Amino acid sequence: MVPYGLSKEQFASMYQRKLDGLSDRAIHALRDLLVQPIGRGVDEAHIEIFPDEYGGTPSIWAYWRGKNNKVDHADPSLFPGRSLRLDLGLEGLPNIDEQYFVEPDEFPGLQLTTSLLSRWLSESWWKAGGWAYPVPTTLAVHDVDALEWVQLSKGGA
Numbered sequence: 001m002v003p004y005g006l007s008k009e010q011f012a013s014m015y016q017r018k019l020d021g022l023s024d025r026a027i028h029a030l031r032d033l034l035v036q037p038i039g040r041g042v043d044e045a046h047i048e049i050f051p052d053e054y055g056g057t058p059s060i061w062a063y064w065r066g067k068n069n070k071v072d073h074a075d076p077s078l079f080p081g082r083s084l085r086l087d088l089g090l091e092g093l094p095n096i097d098e099q100y101f102v103e104p105d106e107f108p109g110l111q112l113t114t115s116l117l118s119r120w121l122s123e124s125w126w127k128a129g130g131w132a133y134p135v136p137t138t139l140a141v142h143d144v145d146a147l148e149w150v151q152l153s154k155g156g157a
Helices: 006-035 109-127
Strands: 043-051 060-068 083-085 137-141 150-151
Touching: 043 109, 083 137, 109 137, 109 150
Parallel strands: 043 137
Antiparallel strands: 043 060, 060 083, 137 150
8 A cells, every 4th residue: 555645756756666567567468469360340449547546456448449349248359349458467556545536636646647557558558569550549548638648559550
């Protein structure tokens, strides 16, 4: 548990160090994902970070979209309509005292963690070779309007 009382700089430094410690596992997992064949009809992919507003472990999901999305929980392929929780080792992050997230004017815990997560995930994706992913892929943070979408790949590789 990360106790309340760190400055913004200390908090960001601590969280970045924790993310850096997970980078090798995340890059390996993303490499495994990037070599999976993409099904017919997939036009784009989208990665979304779901932060925990109470200091718990965030989750990251990937979505593949196309003109004819389907729902099939038994099909493990990357088809239009597929969603997949990415196992990047985030359970290795410590829980954080929720006081960091209660009053954004006093301490912008959600903004700091989501900004750092977004940057870390983008870098991990690119280090795994994701820029060459054959479909356009974007990254966003769920329900956090202050952060821009990130173009992870342009597709057409």
